[in-house]
Amino acid sequence: MCGIVGVTADPDQVPNVMPMLVQGLKRLEYRGYDSAGFAFIECGSQKLLVFKNKGRIDDVVRSYGVSTYCAISGIAHTRWATHGAPNQVNAHPHLDCNKKIAIVHNGIIKNFAELREWLVEQGHRFESDTDTEVIAHLLEHFSREERDFFSAFKKALRMLEGAYAIAVLHEDEPLRIYFARNISPLLIGLGIGFNMLSSDIPSMLPYTRRFIVLNDGEYGYIEPYRVHIEKEGRSIDWRARITTITWSLEDAEKGGYPHYMLKEIMEQPRVLYETYMGLLSSREVEDAAKILADTDKIFITGAGTSYHASLVFTYYLSLLARELAIPFIASEYSTYSRLSGSDSALIVVSQSGETIDSLQALRAFKKKGAKIIAVSNVIGSTIPRESDKTIYTRAGPEIGVAATKTFLTQVLALTFLSLRLGLIRGVLTQSEYKDLVNELKRAGEAASVSIEKSSRIIERLVIGLKKSNSMYILGRELGVPLAYEGALKVKEVSYIHAEAYPAGESKHGPIALVEPGFPVIFVATPPAEHLFEKLQGNIMEMKARGASTILFGVDGYEDVKGADIVVTVGPWGEVLAPYALTPPLQLLAYRLAVALGRDPDKPRNLAKTVTVE
Numbered sequence: 001m002c003g004i005v006g007v008t009a010d011p012d013q014v015p016n017v018m019p020m021l022v023q024g025l026k027r028l029e030y031r032g033y034d035s036a037g038f039a040f041i042e043c044g045s046q047k048l049l050v051f052k053n054k055g056r057i058d059d060v061v062r063s064y065g066v067s068t069y070c071a072i073s074g075i076a077h078t079r080w081a082t083h084g085a086p087n088q089v090n091a092h093p094h095l096d097c098n099k100k101i102a103i104v105h106n107g108i109i110k111n112f113a114e115l116r117e118w119l120v121e122q123g124h125r126f127e128s129d130t131d132t133e134v135i136a137h138l139l140e141h142f143s144r145e146e147r148d149f150f151s152a153f154k155k156a157l158r159m160l161e162g163a164y165a166i167a168v169l170h171e172d173e174p175l176r177i178y179f180a181r182n183i184s185p186l187l188i189g190l191g192i193g194f195n196m197l198s199s200d201i202p203s204m205l206p207y208t209r210r211f212i213v214l215n216d217g218e219y220g221y222i223e224p225y226r227v228h229i230e231k232e233g234r235s236i237d238w239r240a241r242i243t244t245i246t247w248s249l250e251d252a253e254k255g256g257y258p259h260y261m262l263k264e265i266m267e268q269p270r271v272l273y274e275t276y277m278g279l280l281s282s283r284e285v286e287d288a289a290k291i292l293a294d295t296d297k298i299f300i301t302g303a304g305t306s307y308h309a310s311l312v313f314t315y316y317l318s319l320l321a322r323e324l325a326i327p328f329i330a331s332e333y334s335t336y337s338r339l340s341g342s343d344s345a346l347i348v349v350s351q352s353g354e355t356i357d358s359l360q361a362l363r364a365f366k367k368k369g370a371k372i373i374a375v376s377n378v379i380g381s382t383i384p385r386e387s388d389k390t391i392y393t394r395a396g397p398e399i400g401v402a403a404t405k406t407f408l409t410q411v412l413a414l415t416f417l418s419l420r421l422g423l424i425r426g427v428l429t430q431s432e433y434k435d436l437v438n439e440l441k442r443a444g445e446a447a448s449v450s451i452e453k454s455s456r457i458i459e460r461l462v463i464g465l466k467k468s469n470s471m472y473i474l475g476r477e478l479g480v481p482l483a484y485e486g487a488l489k490v491k492e493v494s495y496i497h498a499e500a501y502p503a504g505e506s507k508h509g510p511i512a513l514v515e516p517g518f519p520v521i522f523v524a525t526p527p528a529e530h531l532f533e534k535l536q537g538n539i540m541e542m543k544a545r546g547a548s549t550i551l552f553g554v555d556g557y558e559d560v561k562g563a564d565i566v567v568t569v570g571p572w573g574e575v576l577a578p579y580a581l582t583p584p585l586q587l588l589a590y591r592l593a594v595a596l597g598r599d600p601d602k603p604r605n606l607a608k609t610v611t612v613e
């Protein structure tokens, strides 16, 4: 899972594409940052130059003085290592033996070992351990046999098995960039006197708002004034597929905050309101609810944060529609897809719409005849395109690797869906349904009040918590998925071990770790009348072992005993509690990361969009 970008321009319109290449790549750094590299055709000399190394884009650009070069076209790559250690030789672009063909690739070539063996027998010399390098040598190989490079490119593609988004630059065709997409995302950005390729839209937004989302199996080339796309040997008429994007560039940038993660946490009140208005004014939810109403079995899946949103949905579906949804972690799909069929529906939750585990789950269910509903934040991404119906969240681009604003917008969309099914099933009357939908309008307000009430105390809490190696986050009922999500945030950005459990489960094992000073955070959700006593008991159990206990709860938990610190975030009932109780945990994770000198936007070993299984 990596990011790729390519630009080709008419020098009279864009005299130097290097700034576009560098800036475009930097916006893709969330997709991986083990190494970075550039291949470009130098203005004047028309030679192919390549600079690459391990480390972050800025370091690579600085160490080779990349920005001081002038280029008429180029391709670039930021890597999240899969095959081969993150070092200089394994960094992309990769080259053929003659060093005239450069390639960048996102994805995994499954049959690279056989291809490599065959190419070595043919006399090709490999420099790296990557799967990608085989493509450069295949291109070199077939360009000797074929009449033109495009035919060689197509022949090489036919040999590849696996996932790829590819961009190729050949020194002999300086203004043409070849591309291909299979499973891994790739889009074309259309400019005036230039065209671009990239793994996502925000990286191209400063230059154009007009895009073509490539489909699996499509390949072709771009030139400054030409786009050519083919699939299975037939040219594609792409003009009707142009999407014009209205997000502002500012939406995709930091807006004065020190980190994207903080900006995105703070944006939640606004994006919740926008998502709410969008859901209210479209038919997406109604259509999806009808699909669910016509099926016997409802499954819901996602990875990481999107899985936690799925768990919240299971809670609401049972509460508001008296229906069971079976949640599962996307990568574990085979246990569940086996039990699905045309009587089933699968909801696939994915902010990026590109997560491969979720996509594979979708495809397995689809094969069995299940109906598919996507919940996604990215228009035109693969999961929505392969689904029967999509409910879009309107969180805007999320750049921080940690999912924050997209989680709550997913929860909002899924709560709408539960309400609608509750109405169809007759569990809710029309007026109950209306009241609850009206209540959801306050989701943004719940987030904003809670941020206001909890920010100060979180800064103080961090002083002690940053010294801990480990902590628990516990909840009951609706509090459980919120605790899971809080623990995921803490560990992924602060690198402090944080584990979440249902509070009742803690004495079945996890409590063995608790010793004096061990931090245990409780997420106390409504209804307090129903959960107070039990949570109180769980807090006392921890306190009796010397734990340092903190409670984040809605109003009604102020008088809880045994908690060292109690933070109440407002008078929110069951449908609004997630919007009030999630931001404090996100802020806690963020503040811990900053206090410990971590980069919250780009946590180590992670990438924003995970396109490998």
Ligand code: M6R
Pocket (backbone or CB within 6 Å): 302, 303, 304, 305, 306, 307, 349, 350, 351, 352, 353, 354, 355, 358, 401, 402, 403, 404, 488, 489, 492, 608, 609, 610
């Ligand atoms: O784009 P998706 O929602 O499909 O991504 C799924 C997970 O990779 C993602 O939610 C991940 O767990 C978060 N970045 C964690 O903060």
